[in-house]
Amino acid sequence: MIDLRSDTVTKPTEAMRKAAFEAEVGDDVYVEDPTVNRLEEKAAEILGKEAALFVTSGTQGNQIAVLTHCQPGQEVIVEAESHVFYYEGAAMSAFAGIQPRTIKGVRGAMNPQDVKAAIRGEDIHFPETGLICLENTHNRAGGAIVPLENMKEIYEIAKEHNVPVHLDGARLFNASVATGIPLKEFAAQTDSVQVCLSKGLGAPVGSIIAGSKEFIAKARKWRKRLGGGLRQVGIIAAPAYIALTEMVDRLIDDHVNAKKLAEGLGQIPSLRVENEVETNIVLVNVADTGHDANSFLELIKKEEILAVGFGPTTVRFTTNYDVTSEEIDTVIDKIKSVLS
Numbered sequence: 001m002i003d004l005r006s007d008t009v010t011k012p013t014e015a016m017r018k019a020a021f022e023a024e025v026g027d028d029v030y031v032e033d034p035t036v037n038r039l040e041e042k043a044a045e046i047l048g049k050e051a052a053l054f055v056t057s058g059t060q061g062n063q064i065a066v067l068t069h070c071q072p073g074q075e076v077i078v079e080a081e082s083h084v085f086y087y088e089g090a091a092m093s094a095f096a097g098i099q100p101r102t103i104k105g106v107r108g109a110m111n112p113q114d115v116k117a118a119i120r121g122e123d124i125h126f127p128e129t130g131l132i133c134l135e136n137t138h139n140r141a142g143g144a145i146v147p148l149e150n151m152k153e154i155y156e157i158a159k160e161h162n163v164p165v166h167l168d169g170a171r172l173f174n175a176s177v178a179t180g181i182p183l184k185e186f187a188a189q190t191d192s193v194q195v196c197l198s199k200g201l202g203a204p205v206g207s208i209i210a211g212s213k214e215f216i217a218k219a220r221k222w223r224k225r226l227g228g229g230l231r232q233v234g235i236i237a238a239p240a241y242i243a244l245t246e247m248v249d250r251l252i253d254d255h256v257n258a259k260k261l262a263e264g265l266g267q268i269p270s271l272r273v274e275n276e277v278e279t280n281i282v283l284v285n286v287a288d289t290g291h292d293a294n295s296f297l298e299l300i301k302k303e304e305i306l307a308v309g310f311g312p313t314t315v316r317f318t319t320n321y322d323v324t325s326e327e328i329d330t331v332i333d334k335i336k337s338v339l340s
């Protein structure tokens with residue numbers, strides 16, 4: 001199988017498995033796991049924040065950020081197709097007692113003036129705006145890079161109104177590699193940030209959230225409340241450290257492969273690439289093949305190719321560490337021949 005369902009499907013490298021085996025460990029609930037501490041210090045440094053916390057998943061990291069920044073009864077401004085709104089099972093309502101306020105973006109970027117207009121003024125009828133969430137790269141916008149300038153403008157507005165900003169940077173490494181802008185410049189436009197180590201970077205498990213010391217101290221408690229206080233967790237922090245320090249530059253390969261895939265599939269008359277491919281995601285509209293997304297996925301599965309549905313007639317392909325450039329050629333050839 002050539003698995004292009006997600007960049008989460010990558011298996012840990014041999015170096016990661018070896019690092020897990022050899023990791024020095026302690027009880028992380030007592031902050032005594034040296035491998036976790038080393039990972040958190042390194043992540044804080046790379047993200048330009050005072051402190052960082054290792055969490056089990058991107059979803060957990062985003063929700064800890066919401067819980068830490070907000071109070072029940074508040075409202076969080078989110079992009080209408082953001083992961084935190086679209087794909088996290090309404091966790092902000094279920095756990096934090098928060099109501100989301102959606103704003104439709106363009107290529108994942110909200111218009112700063114729309115954000116400004118959505119911030120609530122004082123009124124007994126209104127919820128208070130507790131947080132603004134950004135996402136970069138933006139998954140449902142096809143791995144689109146939200147421009148640094150857009151983030152800056154929103155952060156300025158947020159500061160004027162005393163509203164914190166959280167960045168869902170599950171794929172912020174992709175944005176950084178594609179633009180050459182260091183992670184800390186993106187992270188500087190937010191109060192907190194979540195980055196996934198288990199996507200393109202290939203760690204088996206884990207995300208990082210980063211922010212001020214005070215934010216991380218509160219976040220640590222929320223992680224414990226959610227049952228995310230793990231013990232000898234250096235076992236998974238060791239591969240995560242390799243992901244963070246050795247696997248970032250390789251993301252460029254995924255981007256090159258995604259562009260190649262988009263070009264190849266774009267030449268097939270019945271397929272239409274929906275997004276301008278900037279990073280590792282290709283969205284393909286299959287309507288003209290006579291298939292819907294599900295039947296198209298069945299068709300290519302028989303050719304030993306896996307992707308995911310992303311709308312009634314849209315299919316998402318995500319390039320990743322376990323898929324080579326030659327395999328991208330194979331995917332293009334097989335899809336071309338099965339459709340002809």
Ligand SMILES: *Cc1c(COP(=O)(O)O)cnc(C)c1O
Pocket residue numbers: 056057058059060062083084135137138139168170171196198207
């Ligand atoms: C994958 C993803 C997450 C969640 O990460 P999990 O580790 O799967 O919980 C959050 N935000 C975005 C944009 C993602 O793509």
